[in-house]
Amino acid sequence: MLSYDKNKNVDEHSKLSRTLPYLALAFGVLTAFTGTAFTVLYIIEAVIARAGEPDQSLLFWYLPVLYPGLIGMLIGTVMVVWGVSRLRKARLHVPPGNAQQGGAADTQGEVKL
Numbered sequence: 001m002l003s004y005d006k007n008k009n010v011d012e013h014s015k016l017s018r019t020l021p022y023l024a025l026a027f028g029v030l031t032a033f034t035g036t037a038f039t040v041l042y043i044i045e046a047v048i049a050r051a052g053e054p055d056q057s058l059l060f061w062y063l064p065v066l067y068p069g070l071i072g073m074l075i076g077t078v079m080v081v082w083g084v085s086r087l088r089k090a091r092l093h094v095p096p097g098n099a100q101q102g103g104a105a106d107t108q109g110e111v112k113l
Helices: 006-048 063-092
Strands: none
Touching: 006 063
């Protein structure tokens, strides 16, 4: 006979909610770094290296390098900000029943009812 364990499902959810901000932070840093590298590559190769040359067509043809770089920087920055904010919220949150372990409310002498 199959049984449903409610606590097991809660534990798996709490592991995911603790792991997800770290994954978002790592992937966001990697994405932002890669986007920055693509953007710098465009600036160095298409703008600086070709300065003064009569053929400036690489400014246009290297745009497929610039746009993913800008989008990657934007997405990476959003993911890093989201991950850091979730980690800060998780640090401030004291789950019910863990009042003996200390928390923001316990250190200031407030009484929980």
